Amino acid sequence: MVSSPRPPTPKESSASPRAAARRRTLLWAAGAVLATAALATVGLGVAAWQAYAQLPDVSAAADYQPKLPLRVYTRDGVLLGEFGEERRNLTPIAEIPQVMKDAVLAIEDQRFYTHDGVDYTGMLRAAVANLGRSRSQGASTITMQVARNMFLSSEKTYARKLREVLLTFKLERALSKDQILEIYMNQIFLGHRAYGFAAASEVYFGRQLKDITVAQAAMLAGLPKAPSANNPISNPRRARVRQLYIIDRMQENGFITAAQAQAAKEEPLAVRSAGDTVAVHGEYVAESVRQQMFAQYGDATYTRGINVYTTLDAKDQAAAYGALRRGILAYERRQVYRGPEAQIALPTAGEAQDDAIEEALDAHPDNGELVSAVVLEADSRRVKAVRGDGERLEITGEGLQPAQSGLAANAAAAVKIRPGSVIRVLRTDKGSWEITQLPEVEGAFVAMDPRDGAVRALVGGFDFGRNQFNHVTQAWRQPGSTFKPFIYSAALEKGLMPATIVDDGPLYFDASVTGSKPWEPKNDNGAFDGPIRLDTALAKSKNVVAIRVLQTVGVPAAQQWVTRFGFDTERQPASLTMALGAGAVTPLQMASAYSVFANGGYRVQPRLIDKVTDQRGQVLQQETAPMLDESARAVPARNAFLMTQLLGEVATRGTAARTRATLQRADLYGKTGTTNDAVDAWFAGYQPTLTAIAWIGYDQPQNLGTHASGGALAMPVWIDFMRQALKGVPVAPPAAPEGVVRNEGDWSYTEFASTAEPGMAATEAVPTAQPMSGPMGEATQERTEERRSILDLFKR
Numbered sequence: 001m002v003s004s005p006r007p008p009t010p011k012e013s014s015a016s017p018r019a020a021a022r023r024r025t026l027l028w029a030a031g032a033v034l035a036t037a038a039l040a041t042v043g044l045g046v047a048a049w050q051a052y053a054q055l056p057d058v059s060a061a062a063d064y065q066p067k068l069p070l071r072v073y074t075r076d077g078v079l080l081g082e083f084g085e086e087r088r089n090l091t092p093i094a095e096i097p098q099v100m101k102d103a104v105l106a107i108e109d110q111r112f113y114t115h116d117g118v119d120y121t122g123m124l125r126a127a128v129a130n131l132g133r134s135r136s137q138g139a140s141t142i143t144m145q146v147a148r149n150m151f152l153s154s155e156k157t158y159a160r161k162l163r164e165v166l167l168t169f170k171l172e173r174a175l176s177k178d179q180i181l182e183i184y185m186n187q188i189f190l191g192h193r194a195y196g197f198a199a200a201s202e203v204y205f206g207r208q209l210k211d212i213t214v215a216q217a218a219m220l221a222g223l224p225k226a227p228s229a230n231n232p233i234s235n236p237r238r239a240r241v242r243q244l245y246i247i248d249r250m251q252e253n254g255f256i257t258a259a260q261a262q263a264a265k266e267e268p269l270a271v272r273s274a275g276d277t278v279a280v281h282g283e284y285v286a287e288s289v290r291q292q293m294f295a296q297y298g299d300a301t302y303t304r305g306i307n308v309y310t311t312l313d314a315k316d317q318a319a320a321y322g323a324l325r326r327g328i329l330a331y332e333r334r335q336v337y338r339g340p341e342a343q344i345a346l347p348t349a350g351e352a353q354d355d356a357i358e359e360a361l362d363a364h365p366d367n368g369e370l371v372s373a374v375v376l377e378a379d380s381r382r383v384k385a386v387r388g389d390g391e392r393l394e395i396t397g398e399g400l401q402p403a404q405s406g407l408a409a410n411a412a413a414a415v416k417i418r419p420g421s422v423i424r425v426l427r428t429d430k431g432s433w434e435i436t437q438l439p440e441v442e443g444a445f446v447a448m449d450p451r452d453g454a455v456r457a458l459v460g461g462f463d464f465g466r467n468q469f470n471h472v473t474q475a476w477r478q479p480g481s482t483f484k485p486f487i488y489s490a491a492l493e494k495g496l497m498p499a500t501i502v503d504d505g506p507l508y509f510d511a512s513v514t515g516s517k518p519w520e521p522k523n524d525n526g527a528f529d530g531p532i533r534l535d536t537a538l539a540k541s542k543n544v545v546a547i548r549v550l551q552t553v554g555v556p557a558a559q560q561w562v563t564r565f566g567f568d569t570e571r572q573p574a575s576l577t578m579a580l581g582a583g584a585v586t587p588l589q590m591a592s593a594y595s596v597f598a599n600g601g602y603r604v605q606p607r608l609i610d611k612v613t614d615q616r617g618q619v620l621q622q623e624t625a626p627m628l629d630e631s632a633r634a635v636p637a638r639n640a641f642l643m644t645q646l647l648g649e650v651a652t653r654g655t656a657a658r659t660r661a662t663l664q665r666a667d668l669y670g671k672t673g674t675t676n677d678a679v680d681a682w683f684a685g686y687q688p689t690l691t692a693i694a695w696i697g698y699d700q701p702q703n704l705g706t707h708a709s710g711g712a713l714a715m716p717v718w719i720d721f722m723r724q725a726l727k728g729v730p731v732a733p734p735a736a737p738e739g740v741v742r743n744e745g746d747w748s749y750t751e752f753a754s755t756a757e758p759g760m761a762a763t764e765a766v767p768t769a770q771p772m773s774g775p776m777g778e779a780t781q782e783r784t785e786e787r788r789s790i791l792d793l794f795k796r
Helices: 010-053 059-063 098-108 120-131 142-151 158-174 177-187 197-205 214-221 236-252 258-266 283-302 314-333 350-363 397-407 480-492 534-539 543-553 555-565 576-580 587-598 637-653 657-663 710-725 761-765 781-787 790-794
Strands: 070-073 079-083 307-310 371-378 382-387 392-396 421-427 433-436 442-448 455-459 501-504 530-533 609-613 619-622 669-674 680-687 690-697 740-743 746-749
Touching: 070 283, 079 283, 098 142, 098 177, 098 214, 098 236, 142 158, 142 177, 177 197, 197 214, 214 236, 214 258, 236 258, 283 307, 283 455, 283 609, 314 433, 314 442, 314 455, 314 690, 314 710, 350 371, 382 397, 382 421, 392 397, 392 433, 397 433, 442 587, 442 710, 455 710, 480 534, 480 543, 480 555, 480 576, 480 587, 480 637, 480 669, 480 680, 480 710, 501 534, 501 543, 530 534, 534 543, 534 637, 543 555, 543 576, 555 576, 555 587, 587 637, 587 680, 587 690, 637 657, 637 669, 637 740, 637 746, 657 710, 669 710, 680 710, 690 710
Parallel strands: 070 307
Antiparallel strands: 070 079, 307 609, 371 382, 371 421, 382 392, 421 433, 442 455, 442 690, 501 530, 609 619, 669 680, 680 690, 740 746
16 A cells, blocks of 8 residues: 655745755855856956966076176186176086085975976965964975066065966976076075075085085075075074975985985085185285276176186285285284274173174174184183184183283273173184284285286285275385386496495485485495495495495486386486385386396286186187287396396395295395385395285385384295295296306406406496595586485485
């Protein structure tokens, strides 16, 4: 029996219309949502289509040409400096080491080679991580970062984000994955003006990218996230934390093994300081080159990737830089201690003390080997201090000697060393620490090849960061006795030979001659030797003899003669004081002038630039070495030869005897120079393949000290440099040219030696060179007018 349906209850009958109504409402709502979504999708599609049509052309990215700085190198390819807003080395993807690519992919975009530009999995993971406040894995792919960095502004809006995604798709279609990665690794900013990983490798580690280690690659790969704050120079602790995390990621992704990861974590990293971003210090050279390039190329100098290869030798430049700084620091060690550089209120301990120390040392950064430190404890027997890297120092014994005046119980407040003092310390050869101070005295050093004018080393001052004045090219200073050889050179053409006898006796010029006050020139030691050979007089740097030699030559003739060496007539006094170096020269002029003696009598202009190339290595400019032919002759070959013999006597038994004795070479020639009141200290000398000049003095001329002289201050710098620069260079004394003969050990021009007795050839041949007597010797009356203002030129 089939039962009939049960009729609905009254309650069910009333509920059915309401349920149906709800269903209809839900359906209408769903439809409305779908319709809205469809409209939104259409609208978004239209907007995306319109936005896509307005996107910039990305085809240019295929020929990626970023702004490249001007770079200055030594002739052997060592970086001296770079100029431009962006430090960058354009490196093709094939030349970027795999370990660097792996480190970047591990932290920035591990699925880079598999996604289509947008990593949807990564975006979802980042969203979840942000909600959970855990470490974000990042949502921007490498392609998105390239799109953002190359084509978009930094504003954070939905419209910009849409353009970024669309550009990402466009880039992925236009370029290969390797092209995109190449742009990224060359374009990304990595702190300290470094753009791209090749530049960052040089800035932070001082090595080319091809030589990067796993540990270094991981450190660099951590920079894109926060390049200014998390780099190993500005914040080594944060950089270290980031590095360790990336090493773990590299292992997780199978880029390195567990053993490699452990080794990378344990590898010590030598990070360069903020001011030490070049391999060799050549700041004065780099700036000189910059000025020359800007004069030629204008603003494009800093963006078109010009590379300038100078004539400098990296080894010689490093030797010159070190020698000059050591010489100046040795002088500074003997000066009175001027006190700490600053004094801070030092908190007792803890984080407050660390912050105070860090702030103080940031204001007083290290200067090469001169390290800044803050004093924690101090008394007459011990000073404890801390460096910026946290290293604690204890200075005792000899290390306190240079600053004894600052440690005395009764020391003046400005000089006293106490807790909170910011001081300079220097590590000694014994490995201990010594208190020192930043020098006030300046110096200059230049070396050039006398055969072709190539400048091999140039250091324009103690520290370019403190003083950009280039003392090699810009400092016009009195040369003192280093100028005497040029007067002697003129005298050779008058018949005075090395064996000529000249009177080293008192001279006196009254007011009628000087035009001012009487002048009675003296020798440096105040003594007179009477009749003396010319070569001995130069070896002993006899002032009175130099004056008598100039009397014989004549001031006008001498003024014209020295122009052959490149000196300016208007800068040399028209008086007898020229014999004592009372004029004005630059160290570079002196290098060129002494090179005339070194190369056999030819005038060569110093040259600093060898070649200029563009970013692709195409040569834009190539300098050629000058020809040493008769068109370049400044003085006769025999004149240069005899002057070399005379300067060899100076280096053997005269004021420069320390040169040959120390370096044990018979082919060194030179002359010391100390100006009136010991204001300038010089040494000028050469070996036939290398001329070098050293100068030390104050920018505002002042006495260098009681025992200061060219032999005591400048010559040690020259010796220090030559010891390194001449390693492996054969001893090569010059051969005698035609026109000179040697009789009983004395060199002479042939015509003055034919009938003379041994040792007296020039004396008999040139009567005017015989011993001079009286206040004016044998000088003729017509020279009286040339001696005006003698005393004024010696005034300080």
